[in-house]
Amino acid sequence: MTSNPTESLIQLDTSSLVDKVEANLVKLLVERKLRVGDIIPTELDLSRSLGVSRTVVREALLRLRMMGLIDTKKKKGSVITSPDIFGIMSKSMNPHILDQDTLREIFELRLVLEIGMADLLFQRVTPKDIEELKEIVKTEPDTAKDHIFHIDHEIIFHGKLYEIAGNETLKRFQKMLLPIFDYVHNSGLLKKPAQIQKFVSHKGLVDILENGSPELFRNGMRNHLENHFLRIFS
Amino acid sequence: MTSNPTESLIQLDTSSLVDKVEANLVKLLVERKLRVGDIIPTELDLSRSLGVSRTVVREALLRLRMMGLIDTKKKKGSVITSPDIFGIMSKSMNPHILDQDTLREIFELRLVLEIGMADLLFQRVTPKDIEELKEIVKTEPDTAKDHIFHIDHEIIFHGKLYEIAGNETLKRFQKMLLPIFDYVHNSGLLKKPAQIQKFVSHKGLVDILENGSPELFRNGMRNHLENHFLRIFS
DNA sequence: TAGTCTTATTATGTTATACATAATGCTAAA
DNA sequence: TTTAGCATTATGTATAACATAATAAGACTA
Numbered sequence: 198m199t200s201n202p203t204e205s206l207i208q209l210d211t212s213s214l215v216d217k218v219e220a221n222l223v224k225l226l227v228e229r230k231l232r233v234g235d236i237i238p239t240e241l242d243l244s245r246s247l248g249v250s251r252t253v254v255r256e257a258l259l260r261l262r263m264m265g266l267i268d269t270k271k272k273k274g275s276v277i278t279s280p281d282i283f284g285i286m287s288k289s290m291n292p293h294i295l296d297q298d299t300l301r302e303i304f305e306l307r308l309v310l311e312i313g314m315a316d317l318l319f320q321r322v323t324p325k326d327i328e329e330l331k332e333i334v335k336t337e338p339d340t341a342k343d344h345i346f347h348i349d350h351e352i353i354f355h356g357k358l359y360e361i362a363g364n365e366t367l368k369r370f371q372k373m374l375l376p377i378f379d380y381v382h383n384s385g386l387l388k389k390p391a392q393i394q395k396f397v398s399h400k401g402l403v404d405i406l407e408n409g410s411p412e413l414f415r416n417g418m419r420n421h422l423e424n425h426f427l428r429i430f431s
Numbered sequence: 432m433t434s435n436p437t438e439s440l441i442q443l444d445t446s447s448l449v450d451k452v453e454a455n456l457v458k459l460l461v462e463r464k465l466r467v468g469d470i471i472p473t474e475l476d477l478s479r480s481l482g483v484s485r486t487v488v489r490e491a492l493l494r495l496r497m498m499g500l501i502d503t504k505k506k507k508g509s510v511i512t513s514p515d516i517f518g519i520m521s522k523s524m525n526p527h528i529l530d531q532d533t534l535r536e537i538f539e540l541r542l543v544l545e546i547g548m549a550d551l552l553f554q555r556v557t558p559k560d561i562e563e564l565k566e567i568v569k570t571e572p573d574t575a576k577d578h579i580f581h582i583d584h585e586i587i588f589h590g591k592l593y594e595i596a597g598n599e600t601l602k603r604f605q606k607m608l609l610p611i612f613d614y615v616h617n618s619g620l621l622k623k624p625a626q627i628q629k630f631v632s633h634k635g636l637v638d639i640l641e642n643g644s645p646e647l648f649r650n651g652m653r654n655h656l657e658n659h660f661l662r663i664f665s
Numbered sequence: 666t667a668g669t670c671t672t673a674t675t676a677t678g679t680t681a682t683a684c685a686t687a688a689t690g691c692t693a694a695a
Numbered sequence: 696t697t698t699a700g701c702a703t704t705a706t707g708t709a710t711a712a713c714a715t716a717a718t719a720a721g722a723c724t725a
Binding site: 447448449483484485486487490504505506507 | 707708709710717718
């Protein structure tokens with residue numbers, strides 16, 4: 198027992214009707230173990246059985262739709278879909294909307310991911326992957342060359358790495374982060390300017406992936422990203 | 432020019448009215464550079480100036496609200512808020528809703544994060560942090576002891592690490608992942624059972640953080656998480 | 666005058682109804 | 696049998712009305 202005067206107060210329910218209906222529907226999906234492709238009742242049915250207006254049901258369904266839990270088609274009604282945890286998130290991933298701190302943090306997040314995923318890579322990489330990577334780095338442009346082309350090449354190479362990692366969630370996450378990363382990289386947001394200095398190259402990374410170890414790869418990737426690290430650690 | 436017969440077809444606009452209004456509103460927020468706390472027009476005003484029904488405006492606003500772009504209060508109207516990129520996502524982070532593959536991938540994601548964040552740690556750790564970590568590991572329970580207590584301790588220790596990393600986005604992301612990680616860890620989802628074998632301890636990690644380098648820490652953390660890695664690499 | 670209580674106002678929350686629209690399925694004609 | 700056309704159905708949109716909560720304005724009291 199504390200002397201906190203709010204101790205005995207009951208947490209009162211400030212949730213709106215829509216909130217309740219939403220929770221109800223989610224519970225329904227979970228408890229009834231509905232599978233992907235199953236159809237849920239129509240808005241009118243739901244509004245009748247839940248005793249609320251169709252408007253409220255609609256708003257709740259809209260939320261589920263935004264969560265990626267359902268997909269609603271005309272006439273058919275709503276069907277359960279495999280939830281897409283990044284679906285909605287990508288919509289708010291707008292550099293112009295996010296504040297500077299968040300932008301910088303997302304920039305960092307990408308670096309963290311690429312260094313940390315070494316073990317996944319070594320576990321799942323195949324000889325075919327190595328060949329493909331070699332093919333990619335063969336056309337590696339000079340850093341001094343066309344900037345846009347350079348960026349494109351970066352995306353292809355690192356994208357391939359994520360593919361090898363065999364983690365779709367990770368891949369989609371980075372794909373969402375990428376535009377932000379690029380934006381931060383090119384905006385004047387980071388105080389230190391970008392260096393053109395060259396550290397471990399893509400070619401070097403492929404070599405490590407073929408003959409080295411996760412430890413070596415982590416260090417190699419860390420070094421490869423040195424230019425970016427230099428910019429955030431001022 | 433290809434012989435693709437669909438080549439010359441125009442991608443027609445299947446977006447609903449709500450979609451358009453939503454896009455319009457986001458554009459408004461971005462272009463007008465509205466700041467946090469600013470009030471946007473009332474639903475009725477918007478419906479009048481956009482020439483659509485209040486219903487449509489409401490649905491669009493609901494979406495913005497779900498994206499964490501606005502917060503709407505009665506009477507006041509809607510005010511801009513600092514967008515919360517994980518806000519909505521955490522709602523769909525329900526182990527019972529996500530499919531098995533995604534669950535496993537999220538499990539992996541946590542491992543990636545903790546190994547990859549070494550540089551952030553070393554850059555931002557303070558002597559005070561080290562002291563606090565030492566205090567935490569001092570009460571480190573024996574692995575054989577109470578399981579719940581052990582989990583709690585895990586969360587406290589690793590949570591402190593995220594705090595030191597000084598990346599709020601990263602921290603919030605992991606906080607969201609944690610329940611899923613726990614669920615996967617304790618469910619029969621992973622084929623291999625959990626080992627009670629002990630590798631690099633929390634104490635060992637603190638020692639590295641105090642006297643070592645990012646490279647050493649990455650390897651130490653990798654080793655510390657060995658039990659988990661053993662389970663996903665079957 | 667300052668402070669509090671009451672009342673009016675206002676914008677969102679909710680309901681109800683009607684019609685538009687698109688997808689599906691059925692039916693009848695070629 | 697195929698296809699064109701129609702009926703059906705569930706979502707999309709519009710409108711109007713009232714409920715509710717937060718705020719502001721006004722009135723009343725100390």
